[in-house]
Amino acid sequence: MTAGAWRRAIDSVCSAALVAALPQIAVLLVVATAPPADARALAELDTSTTAPTAPALDVGPGHRALAVGAALVPGLLLHxxxxxxxxxxxxxxxxxxxxxxxxxxxxxxxxxIAITGASGKTVTPLTGITIGGAGLFTTTFVADLYGVFGVAPSRAQPLTPIETSLGVAYVSDRIFEYGVFSTWSLDLRFDDLRLSPSAWVALDDDNARLRGEVAYRVAGDSRAAYLDLVGALTHHHYGSEGFAITTGELAVASRLGTDWLIPALAGTFVEGAFGVGLEGHRFFDLATHSATLLVGGFAFGAYLPRGEVALYYDHRHDGFAAGLKMAGLGSGVGGHLGARGEWFFGDLGVRVGAETGSAHVVSAALVYRGLQ
Amino acid sequence: MKKRLLLLLFATGCLDVADGRALIDLEVGRAGDAALSVEVEDGLATVRGIAGNRVGLWANAPTLDVTLQSSAPNEVELTIENVLADAHLEGGEALEREIATVGRWRVAVAGRTTVRLTTDDADDLDPWRFAVFADVQEAIDDVQDVFALIDANQPRFALIAGDLTEQGTEEELERFQAEMKRLGVPAYATLGNHDIGTTDALFSTYFGRGSSSFVFRGVRFTFLDSASAMIAPLTDTMLDDWLGRPEDLLHVATMHIAPHDPTGTRNGAFASRAEAARVLRRLADGGVDATFYGHVHSYYAFDNAGMAAFITGGGGAIPERLDGIGRHFLTVDVAPLLGALRTGLVRVD
Known part of the structure; x- marks a missing residue:
């Protein structure tokens, strides 16, 4: 099988798995990895706060299966x-x-956006409203589907002062030559401050994405609920293509337990982020120009006894996944979709992710967290 | 509606949304059977009809090389729409024209016969003018306002940077061509995201390739199909033939969706910033002097990768508000021997 054939096969698999059935797969993933009640009680012993509770509903398997069906039809429209x-x-x-x-x-x-003709003077907040609306619309569907499985809630993993990961990623891109990357990240936390350098370096091409992130915690003191002000500087080097993109950005990012509003969905969370960036595009030995970038998105996730999983939409058009490729009216507007999960076994854990946009990206990493 | 929703869902996961059109491009300009066939070099015209001893083409370039092949000696009536008023066919006998931009010729075909559509000034390097517009869409009822001003500004021809129609239906495409018969000069087009609303193949059936390249009066014109906010890999390889030719004194590239939107947070641009930068790098390295885009319904003059860039989406579709631009088109004066190019904004309202 040629490299091109492999790449096409991966494209097909990723397309089907990540897009057509993205919500269902994530929900099934959570349900499948959730331990039975007794094991769950043991798993929760190493957590630091009281486990969340959800109102118990005494329903049989048949009734629950009917509810799962209803969450899909007519639930796709009537969340x-x-x-x-x-x-x-x-x-x-x-x-x-x-x-x-x-x-x-x-x-x-x-x-x-239509009335203003996508005016440059108003399009940023209007796009923010649209993304926010899409976030609510999407997450309520996924939340309904997740909730009817009746998974007993788990809580967020504790925050640790140090968290570092080392892993690999594969990018299936029809335009660029790169494919395999080594990845590294570090989170250092000092009270309300977080410093997070990270790097993706191609092993088969002259390509590297280096990012430094500084976050100040405005509110919240855990992984479960927070409001952060995030600044980041990203440098993406495309050596083979003769250009580099350097981006400075500022955003607010937040997470909130869904049970804050819906007690029955204890153990799940929603995320939202919104901000802007300024890119410098440097064409080696030729020219430089700048462009603004809208950053942000939303996520719905669930805590597992040893970790968490989440589905997300990221509006970024830079990076490896970038924006969704769509024929027709929506061309160029959307960002990318993704799913991520992490599981910890003491200080060590694994983190996996998958994204689809202009390319398909899958990643896996070993994680160490320390100095609890 | 249901079908569209399903298509939308699956389209979001596909990376090859422009490949189909790139493949279709390769078939543009060829038609016929053993009795009579036609082939237009480089697909610079689409075959609108071939029946009996009649062949109809829609030109998407001012000069064409057309090869007719007949199984027996034959006299073919060749009609080429969207041609310059002074275009003549070398190897054909001119018939009377009813419309300035629709030429008719009688061609004696014996076996394989090649004729050339050209003009007396095709190789003239004196300064000259063309026009650029885009994004007519639902404003087709008022398009004659634009056409009248284009004629008044006396360009040699016009370029259309996509979105001729609202949904790309047969009726809309036919209506646009019907309206063009009242335009005094030909207009060569690439397609926009609105023009692919129904099927991939329809636009090329009426107007020709989404991606093509031709030279006229010292200027190379390259159209790229960016209607899906990307350039298909196959189209990207075709660029190799069109870029970096030292004999081209000036090079103009036209596509619908710009690689970069000057208002980046709007992203009326390529889906991937990296792909955008890659395409711009290729164009700049290949000697492109200026780039013209549509999609955003306003006028912007900016710089991308060192090349002059212009967005001119003022054909009549819902205009960008709060910018004071409205309906407009551009005139472009070129001086090939000087390597110089100057644009003028012409307001319609």
Whole structure:
């Protein structure tokens, strides 16, 4: 099998797995990796705070299967249908209401963009509203689907002063020659400050993405709920192609436990981020020009007894995954989709991720966290 | 609607959304059977019809080399739409024209016969002018306002940087061609994201290749299909033939979606910033002097990778507000021997 054939095969697999069935796969992943109740109780012994609880619903397997079906149809359109079938009308109503707000955000944002002709003076906040609306719309669907499985909630892993990872990644890109990368990251935490350098270096091409991130915690003191102000500087070197992109950015990033609003979804979380960046594009020995970049996105995730998993949308158009390739009206606008997960066994853990946009990206890394 | 939703879902995961059109491009300009066939060099015209001893082409370049092949000696009536008013066919007998941009010729075909559509000034290097516009879309009812001003500014021809239509339907494409018959000069087009609303093949059936290249009066014109916010790998390889030719005194590249949007947070641009930079690097290395885009419904003059860049999306589609631009097009005066190019903004309203 040629390298091109392998790449096409990986494209096909990634396309099907990450896009067409992304939410379902993530939910099944969580459910499959969740231990049974007794083992879960043991696993929770090494956590530091009281385990979250969700209102118990006494339903049989048949009833739950019906709810899973309802979460898909008509749940794809009427979010909360799964919980409604389970008899949890409060959760169903809240999910439906949030879906409505999300729809309003999408329609309002897009209408604003259309009315203003995507004016450069208003497009940034209007895009933010649209992304926020899409975030609510999407996460309420996934939350309904996840919730009806009745997975007992777990809590967030503790924050540690040091966390470092070393891994590999594969980028399936039809335009660029690179494929295999070594990856490294470090998180250093000092009270409310986090310093996070990271690097992706190609093993088969002259390409490297180096990033330094500084985050100040405005609110929250755990992994479960926070509001961070994040500044970052990224340098992406495309040596074979003769250019480099350097990006400075500023964003707010947050995570909130879903049970803050919906008790039945204890053990899950939502994330949101929004910011802007300024890129310098340097064409070696030729010219330099600049461009702005909208950064941000949203995620829905669930805590596992030993880690967490999440699905996300990232609006970035730089990096390896960049923006989604779509024929027709939406061309160029969307960012990329992704899924990530991490599992810890004491101080060591594994972290995996997959993204699809202009390229397909899969990654895996060993993680060490220390000085708890 | 359901079909579109499904297509949308699957399209989001595919990386090859422009490959189909790139492959279709390779077939543009060829048609016929054993009795009579036609082939246009480099696919610079699309075959609109071939029946009996009649062949109809839609030109997407001012000069064409057309090869006709007949199984028996034959007299073919060749109609070429979208031609310069003074274009003549070497090897053909001119018939009376009813519309300035629609030429008709009688060609005696014996076996394989090649004729050349050209003009007396095709190799003239004196300064001259062309026009550029884009994004007519739903404003087709008012497009004659634009066309009248284009004619008034006396360009040799016009370039269309995509989005001729709102949804790329047959009716819309036919309507646009019908409206073009009232434009006094030909207009050569690439397609935009709105023009691929139905199928990949429809636009090329009417207007020709999304990606092509020709030379006229010392200037090379290269069209690139960026309607899916990327350049297909196959199109990228075709660029090798069009870039870096020292004999080209000036080189102009035209595509619909710009690699970079001057308002980056809007990203009316390529899906990938890195792919955008890669394409710009190739164009700059290949000697492209200026780039013209549509997609954003306004006018921007900026710089990309050291090349002059212009967005001119003022054909009539919902305009960008708060910028004071509105409907417009560009005139471009070129002086090939000086390697110089100067644009002028012409407001329609």
């Amino acid at each position: 909360g249908s799964g919980h409604f079938v389970l008899g949890d009308s409060d959760t169903a109503g809240t999910l439906l209401m949030l879906e409505g707000i999300g729809l309003l955000g999408i329609v309002g944002g897009l209408a604003g």
